Amino acid sequence: MTRSIARGVRDARKDRGWSLEALSARSGVSKGMLVHVEQARANPSINTLCRLADALGTTLSRLVEPVELPPVRTVRAGEGACLWRSAHSAGRGVLLVGSEPSSSLEMWDWTMYKGDSYGGESHLPGTRETVHVLQGSLRIEVHGEATVLHRGDSAVFAADHTHTYSHTGDGKLHFVLAVAQPATTARATGSG
Incomplete structure (x- = not known):
């Protein structure tokens, strides 16, 4: 990689x-x-x-x-790019697939364990993140406001502020995350 x-x-x-x-x-x-x-x-x-x-x-x-x-990109189980690993558990953040800059969408598969936390920096203006919890409880803090999501819960938020994902319970936390960035923002940044 x-x-x-x-x-x-x-x-x-x-x-x-x-x-x-x-x-x-x-x-x-x-x-x-x-x-x-x-x-x-x-x-x-x-x-x-x-x-x-x-x-x-x-x-x-x-x-x-x-x-x-290729015209159709297939990412098989286990082939995603692991871009985050917990320092003290088997937690990981895997970029499953992403689209071209014209639509700027990324799909992630996250696994965390007790004590794991990830602090994300602000993305470009207009970037939104959507998260869906498959197992466990996830605490999201965005711009100083915290929300806890449980299995089956989903949330969407402006990711152009600093944000944190934290595991709040015991056992395994598993969630999927989509990051959508406006294409016009990406083009404007690349030209400056």
């Missing part, structure tokens, strides 16, 4: 005619980290990848998937 990310970031940067310094300034990611990412010597965090995708005006899935995509 680090090779796909390296190629995706490097190709997107070069397509725009940007230097490493320019991408660093636009994304807030250090030039040193960019060098490591583009040389496939680093496994960047989701937050770093999101900042790079936002700065490049593309989707996260476009940075981690192969450049040439």
Whole structure:
């Protein structure tokens, strides 16, 4: 996966005619980290990848998937890109599939265990996240307001604020997440 990310970031940067310094300034990611990412010597965090995708005006899935995509992309069980792992459990966040920048939609499969938490940075203006809990209880905090969802509950929120996902109970938490970013926002960011 680090090779796909390296190629995706490097190709997107070069397509725009940007230097490493320019991408660093636009994304807030250090030039040193960019060098490591583009040389496939680093496994960047989701937050770093999101900042790079936002700065490049593309989707996260476009940075981690192969450049040439078939007319129908099928992601079989276990083939998604695992972009978050808990430091103390088997928790993980897997990008299942994402669409092209014109529609900017990503589908995620998340698993967390007691004590797991993930803090997401603000996405581009107009970005919305939709979550559906399959098992357990999920605490979402967005812009200082907390909501707890239980099995079968769903929620949608503006993800252009910092937000946190936390497991609030015992056992396993399993939820699916869709991230929808307005295509006009992505294009505007990529051109500036």
